[in-house]
Amino acid sequence: MTLDIDSTIALLLSDKFHVPAENIHPEAALQDLGLDSLSLMEFVFALEDAFGLRIPEDQLDPRQSGITLTHLRDIVEANLNHGGANAAGSPVGLVA
Numbered sequence: 001m002t003l004d005i006d007s008t009i010a011l012l013l014s015d016k017f018h019v020p021a022e023n024i025h026p027e028a029a030l031q032d033l034g035l036d037s038l039s040l041m042e043f044v045f046a047l048e049d050a051f052g053l054r055i056p057e058d059q060l061d062p063r064q065s066g067i068t069l070t071h072l073r074d075i076v077e078a079n080l081n082h083g084g085a086n087a088a089g090s091p092v093g094l095v096a
């Protein structure tokens with residue numbers, strides 16, 4: 001797969017949610033990135049839109065503690081591999 005999920009996640013966090021780049025690393029937990037609960041939900045929606053898929057809440061609830069960016073990447077990758085709406089395998093263009 002040529003898709004760079006990590007870069008897309010980092011781009012969303014830094015550009016749309018103003019998370020400092022130094023805070024964005026694979027072990028970072030969602031709740032430690034300085035986003036409030038509404039921002040966390042908006043981030044998940046933005047992530048779904050970027051990849052053209054919907055992640056079931058039973059797979060990802062951003063209010064759940066301990067979800068790291070690595071875990072988030074694995075969830076996105078699994079959903080892309082199981083017929084996500086973006087069959088081309090590349091992120092949908094991010095709108096600033």
